[in-house]
Amino acid sequence: MAQEDVFKKLVAHCKEYGYVFPSSEIYDGLSAVYDYGQYGVELKNNIKKYWWDSMVLLHDNIVGLDSAIFMHPTIWKASGHVDAFNDPLIDNKDSKKRYRADVLIEEHMAKFEEKINKEIEKAMERFGDAFDEKKFRETNQRVLANQEKLDEINARFSKAMNATDLQELRQIIIDNEIVCPISGTRNWTEVKQFNLMFSTEFGSTAEGSSKIYLRPETAQGIFVNFLNVQKTGRMKIPFGIAQIGKAFRNEIVARQFIFRMREFEQMEMQFFVQPGSELDWFRHWKEIRMKWHTALGFGDENYRFHDHVKLAHYANAATDIEYKFPFGFKEVEGIHSRTDFDLKQHQQYSGKKMQYFDPERGESYIPYVIETSIGVDRMFLQVISAAYLEEELKKEDGSSDTRVVLRLPSFLAPVKLAVMPLVKKDGLPEIAEKIVHDLKFDFNCQYDDKDSIGRRYRRQDAIGTPYCITIDHQTIDDNTVTIRYRDTMLQERVGITGLKDIIFEKVSIATLLKKL
Ligand code: ATP
Numbered sequence: 016m017a018q019e020d021v022f023k024k025l026v027a028h029c030k031e032y033g034y035v036f037p038s039s040e041i042y043d044g045l046s047a048v049y050d051y052g053q054y055g056v057e058l059k060n061n062i063k064k065y066w067w068d069s070m071v072l073l074h075d076n077i078v079g080l081d082s083a084i085f086m087h088p089t090i091w092k093a094s095g096h097v098d099a100f101n102d103p104l105i106d107n108k109d110s111k112k113r114y115r116a117d118v119l120i121e122e123h124m125a126k127f128e129e130k131i132n133k134e135i136e137k138a139m140e141r142f143g144d145a146f147d148e149k150k151f152r153e154t155n156q157r158v159l160a161n162q163e164k165l166d167e168i169n170a171r172f173s174k175a176m177n178a179t180d181l182q183e184l185r186q187i188i189i190d191n192e193i194v195c196p197i198s199g200t201r202n203w204t205e206v207k208q209f210n211l212m213f214s215t216e217f218g219s220t221a222e223g224s225s226k227i228y229l230r231p232e233t234a235q236g237i238f239v240n241f242l243n244v245q246k247t248g249r250m251k252i253p254f255g256i257a258q259i260g261k262a263f264r265n266e267i268v269a270r271q272f273i274f275r276m277r278e279f280e281q282m283e284m285q286f287f288v289q290p291g292s293e294l295d296w297f298r299h300w301k302e303i304r305m306k307w308h309t310a311l312g313f314g315d316e317n318y319r320f321h322d323h324v325k326l327a328h329y330a331n332a333a334t335d336i337e338y339k340f341p342f343g344f345k346e347v348e349g350i351h352s353r354t355d356f357d358l359k360q361h362q363q364y365s366g367k368k369m370q371y372f373d374p375e376r377g378e379s380y381i382p383y384v385i386e387t388s389i390g391v392d393r394m395f396l397q398v399i400s401a402a403y404l405e406e407e408l409k410k411e412d413g414s415s416d417t418r419v420v421l422r423l424p425s426f427l428a429p430v431k432l433a434v435m436p437l438v439k440k441d442g443l444p445e446i447a448e449k450i451v452h453d454l455k456f457d458f459n460c461q462y463d464d465k466d467s468i469g470r471r472y473r474r475q476d477a478i479g480t481p482y483c484i485t486i487d488h489q490t491i492d493d494n495t496v497t498i499r500y501r502d503t504m505l506q507e508r509v510g511i512t513g514l515k516d517i518i519f520e521k522v523s524i525a526t527l528l529k530k531l
Pocket residue numbers: 232264266273274275276277279280281346347348349388389390391392393394
């Protein structure tokens with residue numbers, strides 16, 4: 016099945032099974048805003064807990080923070096967002112659709128990369144174990160031609176982005192004959208800058224209202240509280256502050272479901288270090304964050320680093336962790352070495368010292384900062400795209416059947432176990448209810464007695480429940496139940512008294528955190 020079709024099915028699945036709904040749906044929705052349903056909110060909470068615990072529990076020099084969404088408007092002047100948090104936009108005059116000029120060019124470049132990868136895949140199949148990818152890349156004419164074109168566009172693109180040369184961005188689009196995906200034409204407007212921050216009025220008119228911004232990132236709340244936390248927590252450098260919270264961006268192009276939203280949630284950690292040590296810490300955090308992703312077991316080959324071509328005005332090193340989504344490798348997390356830019360700016364704009372006294376060095380300085388920043392929603396999409404599987408099942412009589420299963424890591428699964436009486440009589444429901452009652456203090460359990468057992472299993476597979484417990488007539492005799500495993504569909508007979516320990520070991524966050 017084409018990857019685009021898989022993605023469409025995934026979006027439909029999220030809606031059908033209570034994971035994600037379009038916002039304000041009865042009013043035809045609100046573009047790039049989504050609501051999380053009964054299972055979605057559980058998955059989201061579990062992702063947040065995995066991140067939070069990996070930061071705050073596992074590091075004795077990282078603490079949390081929950082700063083307000085509303086902040087003094089000068090903060091956004093100091094951070095550079097008022098003047099520079101722009102995206103270059105371009106309109107197609109025929110379709111009247113708006114695009115990000117940089118994204119159009121990046122998507123065009125990705126096509127060359129795809130062509131190269133296809134050549135490599137074909138050659139790999141042809142030559143088997145004898146295949147030497149490096150040599151093939153250096154000698155195959157088609158690969159070389161595509162690589163040359165790609166390098167040429169990339170060089171022009173980086174130069175134009177670094178110089179914020181809007182005319183040149185447009186010229187790259189024209190020269191490469193990039194067309195509007197809707198109208199198929201090259202009838203483009205000029206490229207313009209567009210600020211992504213939402214603003215609103217703060218205070219009533221009687222007391223004199225002022226313009227205020229909805230924060231486009233959570234990081235600034237950490238910077239302006241840096242000394243509050245450092246002093247009250249008696250933190251010594253190096254130390255970090257972690258925060259999870261909503262952020263808002265008036266994105267020009269809102270596509271790909273929850274990948275790019277106008278209201279979303281971020282998990283950010285700012286790590287304060289001695290000036291000069293930042294690049295070592297940058298490498299250190301790259302490694303830690305990649306491990307956090309791969310520990311989920313979705314396959315190391317589906318992740319990669321993408322170093323930035325254009326460094327943001329505040330950074331001296333930056334990379335993205337990308338995941339292979341059904342629509343290609345895309346950013347899930349950014350890791351930036353932000354220098355002392357933010358604290359210095361706040362010191363200048365607020366007139367308050369943002370310095371730290373280092374007892375080891377016997378001097379005061381503005382620390383340098385390494386930031387790790389990941390979107391909860393984008394991580395949610397990463398997890399759910401990796402977990403979604405349409406599986407063909409061979410039956411004993413030779414015919415086949417399919418099942419949709421969400422192979423979520425057990426800790427992340429919204430429901431940990433479903434408890435099912437085989438029939439709704441003979442005292443079986445009462446035993447099932449008692450098991451739910453006993454286990455619900457430790458796990459998210461669901462009692463389910465509707466439909467045939469086969470259909471119940473399928474329903475639990477579709478929401479990603481890793482364990483199903485079935486109570487049958489044998490249970491009455493020997494106090495045992497069957498436990499059915501979602502991924503293998505194997506069933507085992509176990510004693511009711513041992514259930515809690517078996518499940519606990521499998522779904523505990525500690526099992527996951529110990530892999531880090
Ligand atoms: P992009 O290049 O995709 O616009 P960015 O580089 O601007 O993203 P950052 O400012 O580094 O993103 O934000 C950190 C993380 O926040 C991203 O890696 C992503 O996971 C998440 N994020 C950013 N913008 C959005 C959005 N509009 N919707 C959902 N998640 C987002």
